[in-house]
Amino acid sequence: MAVVELVGLTKAYNGHVAVSEVNLKIASGEFFSLLGPSGCGKSTTLRMVAGFVAPDDGRIFIDGDDIVDRPPEKRDVGIVFQNYAIFPHMNVADNIAFGLRMRKVDKTEIKLRVGEALQQVGLAGYERRFQKELSGGEQQRVALARVLVTRPRILLLDEPLSALDKNLREEMKYWIKDLQKSLGITTIYVTHDQGEALTMSDRIGVMNKSRVVRVGTPTEIYERPGDLFVTTFIGESNLLDGTVRLSTADSIRLALGDGSEVSAPPRKGLIAGQRVKLVIRPENILLDGAPIDGLAGLPAVVEAKIYQGALIRYRLSAAGQSIVAEVQNQIGHTQYDPGSRITAHWHPERTEVLPVE
Amino acid sequence: MAVAGTASQLTARSRRGVFGFGWNRLWLLVVPMTLFFIVFFVLPVLSMFALSLDKPAAGTVAAKGDFALTNFIRFFSQPLYYESIFRTVAISIASSVIAAVLGYPLAYLIAKTEHPGRNTFLMILVLASMQLDGVIRLYGLMVLLGDNGLINGSLIRWHVIGSPLPLMYNVFGVIVGDVQITLPFMVLSLIGVIRSIHPSLEEAARSLGASPGQTFRRVILPLSMPGILAGMLLVFALASSSYVVAALMGGWKVWVLPVHIFQQVSNGGHWQFGAAIATILFVVNISAIFVYQAVAARTSGGRI
Numbered sequence: 001m002a003v004v005e006l007v008g009l010t011k012a013y014n015g016h017v018a019v020s021e022v023n024l025k026i027a028s029g030e031f032f033s034l035l036g037p038s039g040c041g042k043s044t045t046l047r048m049v050a051g052f053v054a055p056d057d058g059r060i061f062i063d064g065d066d067i068v069d070r071p072p073e074k075r076d077v078g079i080v081f082q083n084y085a086i087f088p089h090m091n092v093a094d095n096i097a098f099g100l101r102m103r104k105v106d107k108t109e110i111k112l113r114v115g116e117a118l119q120q121v122g123l124a125g126y127e128r129r130f131q132k133e134l135s136g137g138e139q140q141r142v143a144l145a146r147v148l149v150t151r152p153r154i155l156l157l158d159e160p161l162s163a164l165d166k167n168l169r170e171e172m173k174y175w176i177k178d179l180q181k182s183l184g185i186t187t188i189y190v191t192h193d194q195g196e197a198l199t200m201s202d203r204i205g206v207m208n209k210s211r212v213v214r215v216g217t218p219t220e221i222y223e224r225p226g227d228l229f230v231t232t233f234i235g236e237s238n239l240l241d242g243t244v245r246l247s248t249a250d251s252i253r254l255a256l257g258d259g260s261e262v263s264a265p266p267r268k269g270l271i272a273g274q275r276v277k278l279v280i281r282p283e284n285i286l287l288d289g290a291p292i293d294g295l296a297g298l299p300a301v302v303e304a305k306i307y308q309g310a311l312i313r314y315r316l317s318a319a320g321q322s323i324v325a326e327v328q329n330q331i332g333h334t335q336y337d338p339g340s341r342i343t344a345h346w347h348p349e350r351t352e353v354l355p356v357e
Numbered sequence: 358m359a360v361a362g363t364a365s366q367l368t369a370r371s372r373r374g375v376f377g378f379g380w381n382r383l384w385l386l387v388v389p390m391t392l393f394f395i396v397f398f399v400l401p402v403l404s405m406f407a408l409s410l411d412k413p414a415a416g417t418v419a420a421k422g423d424f425a426l427t428n429f430i431r432f433f434s435q436p437l438y439y440e441s442i443f444r445t446v447a448i449s450i451a452s453s454v455i456a457a458v459l460g461y462p463l464a465y466l467i468a469k470t471e472h473p474g475r476n477t478f479l480m481i482l483v484l485a486s487m488q489l490d491g492v493i494r495l496y497g498l499m500v501l502l503g504d505n506g507l508i509n510g511s512l513i514r515w516h517v518i519g520s521p522l523p524l525m526y527n528v529f530g531v532i533v534g535d536v537q538i539t540l541p542f543m544v545l546s547l548i549g550v551i552r553s554i555h556p557s558l559e560e561a562a563r564s565l566g567a568s569p570g571q572t573f574r575r576v577i578l579p580l581s582m583p584g585i586l587a588g589m590l591l592v593f594a595l596a597s598s599s600y601v602v603a604a605l606m607g608g609w610k611v612w613v614l615p616v617h618i619f620q621q622v623s624n625g626g627h628w629q630f631g632a633a634i635a636t637i638l639f640v641v642n643i644s645a646i647f648v649y650q651a652v653a654a655r656t657s658g659g660r661i
């Protein structure tokens with residue numbers, strides 16, 4: 001379908017920088033999420049692509065056409081808003097036909113395509129309803145149908161699930177993803193919900209303080225965050241204070257607080273003596289009574305055990321620091337009571353060393 | 358007895374929550390307003406109706422109850438009188454249309470001005486023009502529109518025209534006066550409605566392919582209709598019943614219903630005939646409400 005490229009996109013409001021130097025290349029048919037905390041500039045980025053906000057600097061290309069100077073109606077970009085923006089004075093059929101009428105499509109074809117679109121979003125028979133007579137989920141489907149019926153080159157979604165209740169949100173997550181896949185439409189999805197981004201996206205761009213700090217597949221983002229902000233924003237991480245002893249092309253030796261040393265995967269640009277954080281996800285920590293060969297390990301004391309049903313969560317003290325571990329509550333797994341002296345293990349390749357800024 | 362009553366009221370009250378009224382007692386809140394309304398509106402209007410059905414008797418103010426349609430027959434049999442209905446309605450409709458056309462852009466500008474300082478400034482501009490007494494504003498207009506007023510004076514001095522243009526003491530002058538007096542009401546009624554149109558509707562229309570003009574015609578204007586109609590009804594009511602504007606700007610040459618009423622009552626002491634004309638004006642205004650309802654229902658597109 002269409003390739004989107006953002007080059008050096010920058011926008012400030014009265015001197016307050018909302019988006020700075022955003023460079024992204026989104027492949028044809030890709031589901032790309034912009035993920036980040038509130039106020040990081042996700043919506044502003046999306047609104048620049050839609051044409052509602054003029055960037056101070058930078059270019060936006062769709063299939064190589066620079067669209068920065070085009071008004072929204074000449075961009076062929078479909079957008080679904082957080083509040084759905086269904087026209088309240090038109091019924092569902094007229095809402096969906098709106099874009100086709102603007103494109104001067106002839107009447108019989110409009111009728112046909114509106115019918116198809118309603119079928120596609122599972123709302124056949126809703127033609128005569130008005131916005132007031134639709135639930136949130138139905139409004140969202142209408143909003144999607146209204147956009148998709150015009151066959152836009154790209155689809156923009158700004159937190160489309162945040163107004164729905166939790167169950168519906170789960171359902172719509174997969175439904176939107178499936179629809180997107182079957183249409184193969186290039187999609188930019190804005191959300192502050194990491195669960196949505198991880199399950200729906202082909203790739204994610206994590207934003208913080210007006211910048212895109214990391215781009216990657218959900219697996220890459222989660223398992224190799226490569227950035228302290230991304231690590232803490234997505235999922236949960238143990239951040240152990242350490243000092244680099246030795247940094248080679250193959251591995252890093254780290255000294256943790258109490259003098260114990262561990263190995264970690266290599267990272268460029270680190271020098272001996274540098275203060276760093278060792279990042280370990282709670283689910284990557286294995287607990288055992290005795291050291292296991294081939295794994296990194298630290299002697300630890302169980303401080304607290306929190307039963308969570310499917311998971312058991314431990315708070316440990318190791319190397320003079322506090323560590324959280326999560327263990328699947330499976331049959332045959334030993335449980336440890338507070339006060340137990342055990343060893344906390346992990347696969348070194350499941351950890352990351354990040355410099356402290 | 359009294360003590361027991363208070364105690365049981367107190368427990369009842371605590372069960373009913375903060376306001377101390379159950380739904381069945383909420384109507385107590387509107388008693389003062391209702392009394393005011395009955396004494397100062399319903400009674401005078403009823404006595405006016407009654408008076409309009411009395412036989413003409415110069416100088417008599419109180420209704421006697423000698424039922425006769427004399428006043429109405431007289432009104433509807435003389436073109437001098439019944440034509441003034443059409444004149445009144447035409448002037449009022451023209452005023453409300455012009456006020457809507459002139460007021461909409463200003464209301465839109467104010468509704469879309471986000472900067473708090475600028476917004477307050479524009480609002481003060483609108484409200485201040487309302488605070489100034491109508492008569493004073495009309496004298497201002499007369500200075501502008503009179504035969505040797507600013508406009509005619511300048512045009513004659515620059516030899517654009519030889520004799521003054523008829524800008525006042527005619528229907529045109531009355532409409533200008535009505536629009537001038539009612540414009541703030543129109544603008545206020547529009548601002549609220551335009552503000553309530555969510556900006557994302559405009560953006561959705563644009564990105565679906567509508568130009569700014571199409572967006573206005575197909576989304577903003579239809580959604581503004583409730584405010585436009587309410588404003589027009591307000592202007593219609595004010596313009597159709599304004600004696601001051603018709604007298605000052607029309608100079609007793611534009612015979613609308615309020616001028617007839619004033620002439621009958623004040624100059625001739627013909628209270629019964631005056632009351633009959635007032636009743637007719639009242640019916641005209643009530644009909645306007647029905648027209649408003651009908652149009653509102655049609656333009657709301659199923660939203661009610």
Ligand SMILES: Nc1ncnc2c1ncn2[C@@H]1O[C@H](COP(=O)(O)OP(=O)(O)OP(=O)(O)O)[C@@H](O)[C@H]1O
Nearest residue numbers: 013017018036037038039040041042043044045192
């Ligand atoms: N129209 C505007 N005028 C002034 N500042 C704005 C405007 N729009 C956004 N901003 C500012 O720009 C920054 C980025 O806003 P943006 O709406 O893009 O954030 P976001 O990432 O979408 O946040 P959220 O998750 O809360 O929607 C914020 O600090 C915001 O206050």
Ligand SMILES: [Mg+2]
Nearest residue numbers: 042043044158
């Ligand atoms: Mg946002």
